[in-house]
Amino acid sequence: MRMKQTMEWALIRRGILSNTLHKPPPQVPLHPNASLEFHPLQISTHLYDSSSGSSSSCYFKPDPDHKQHSLSNSTIGSCFTFASSLNCSSVYPFLTKKDRNYSTVGALTCNGNLGKGEIDCRKELDSEIKGSYHPNFLTKIIDIIVRNEDDMECKLNLIASGLLVKSQVALKWATEIFRVLNVKGVSGLRFFRWLRSMSPEIKRSSIFCSMIIDNCGWLDDYETMAALLIEFRTENVCLARRAFQFIPVFGSNDALLTESVQRVIGVLSEAGGSCYASGIHELVEMFCSFDKFEMAKFVIEISEGKASCYDVLVNEMCRRGRLREALGIIRGMVELGVRCDAKSYNYLLSSLCKIDKMDEAFRVLEEMKGNGVLPNLQTYELFIHSFCSHEKLRRVYQLFDQMVAEGLKPQTKTHAAFVKACFSSERYDEAYKYVVDSSEKYYNSSNTVYSLIASLHMKKGDFGTALKIIIEMMEKDLKPNYAVYKRILRWLLDHGRTDIASDLKSRYAVFKLECPLNVNRNDYG
Structure with missing residues (x-):
């Protein structure tokens, strides 16, 4: 009796069962000679209390996304036996907040009173809602997976179906579960497919799909890995670096590492599509992050990697200050006939x-042009920002002329960098002349650049010049930045210049009240 009550109470707590103690039995009782239509989340049966002679009915909540299956009574009975073995402290702490709000919670307690077990469970539930989880719960799931019994999915439904619906929770627990399975050398394929069906949000998750690929790698099961990759390719799933944690990057000789990488690339090549492209890219990134640049080159060479893979290699080398090697990679790309663009060179030029x-940067730029690669907007802006930071404004003018000749227009942040460089060298008149000229050439940036120079004048305490600039830009039908306008208006009112403040208000009232969306507040301090 006590065991049955505990079982029913625990399943109601999980939100899997609904309480119908005071309703007539709705369906077929669980009897040795009875047959039942089984739904993964819907079973109708009776719980009989021999001491009182009363019976209660409980059933699984229906799920329209699953088809009904006919299972034997022994399988159903084993599920209920397993459920009855779970005590309240191993089930209730892992309910979601939504599960906690079921009206049936607390209905099945001894003598109708709140038991000590329930109080303990609710305390554990509070901690779970805050983001923690109980390791005993994961241990139970792992134990079910390791035993690999015929009714494994049924048992997982009983204790975890409603808990792993949200993608964040599912990924967090799946990561821990697969980590243990990899160490134990146990396949997680059935758990993977079960969880994928229970949580549609993670069905195409690159991280989750990569976990099962990694699990196959630990088990040396490349046949299953190939079949899964082909399945993922049809669903356009991309792989993450998590898929290749089984590769012995450290603690193995080069021959073993090379053999492992060749096998992986062979399986990826067989699958093709999104899995192949993303897999090669992630392999290159992984080896670069471990400073295994030679192995990254090997991956690119045997996979006939695209320019994007070479870009990853060049970028990582530049980040580590290995600029000569990065230049050598680019030259190697040219020799191999790999089509590289300005992006490849920009990593090196930026460093x-x-x-x-x-x-040296200009020599690389000339080499870049000699190889038929034209500099893009980002290439010029790298040089312009560098020259502005060192207040070499003459060179900046030369680069501006080259950009205009090639039909490129500077971005707003490039104009801002030049104006700030002029102010840093106290060349205020030159900054003003540049703002006036650029407002005629590049109208889209006029509001921001005009407002910026007014803000810079205010920072050095020259509110009078800032006021003149604001009025000038409004006469050109350019709306000032709202924060700059309010600061000048406040300064006028604080100094008793109410007549000028009224005039400024009337001028600004012509424009719309909202602030311009293309303004970067960081430019105005």
Whole structure:
């Protein structure tokens, strides 16, 4: 009796069962000679209390997304036996907040009173809602997976179906479960397919799908891995770095590592599609992150990697200050006939500009043009920002002329960098002349650049000049930045210039009240 009450109470707590103690039995009782139509989340049966002679009915909540299956009474009975073995402290703490609100919670307690077990469970539930989880719960799930019994999915439904619906919770627990399965050398394929069906949100998750690929790698089961990759390809699923944690990057000789990588690339090549492209890219990134650049090159060479893979290699080398090697990679791309673009060179040029090796950067730029690769907007802006930071404004003008000749227009942040560089060198008149000229050439940036120079004048205490600039831009039908306008208006009112403040208000009232969306507040302090 006590065991049955505990079982029914625990399942109601999970939100899987609904309480119908005071309703007539709705369906067929669980009897050795009875047959039942089984639904993964819907079973109708009776719980009989021999001491009181009363019976109660409980059933699984229906799920329209699942088809009914006919199971034997022994399978159903084993599920109920397993459910009855779960005590309240191992089930209730893992309910979601929504599960906690069921009206049936607390209905099945001894003598109708709140038991000590319930109080303990509710305390554990509160901690679970805050983001923690109980390791005993994961241990039970792992134990079910390891035993790999015929009714494994049924048992998982009983204790975890409603808990792993949300993708964040499912990914967090799946990560821990697969980590243990990999160590134990146990396949997680059935758990993977069960969880994928229970949580549609993670069905195409690259991280989750990568977990089962990694699990196959630990088990050396490349046949299953190939079948899964082909399945993922049809669903356009991409792989994450998580898929290749089984590769022995450390603690193995180069021959073993090379053999492992060749096998993986062979399986990826067989699958093709999104899995192949993303897999090669993630392999290159993984080896670069471990400073295994030679192995990253090997992956690119045997997979005939695209320019994007070479870009990853060049970028990682530049981040680590290995600029000569990065240049060698780019030259190798040209020799192999790999089509590289300005992006490949920009990684190297950016690193050279940051360490103020401008002469060498210009030599790379000339080599880039000699190889038929035209600089893009980002290429020019790398040099312009570097020259502005070192207040070499003459060179900036030359680059502006080259950009205009090639039909490129500077971005707003590039104009802002030049104006700030002029103010840093106290060349205020030159900054003003540049703002006036650029407002005629690049109208889209006029509001921001005009408002910026007014803000810079206010920062150095020259509110009078800032006021003139604001009035000038409004006469050109340019709306000032709202924060700049309010600051000038406040300054006028604080100094008793109410007549000028009224005039400024009337001028600004012509424009719409909302602030312009293309303004970067950081430019105005």
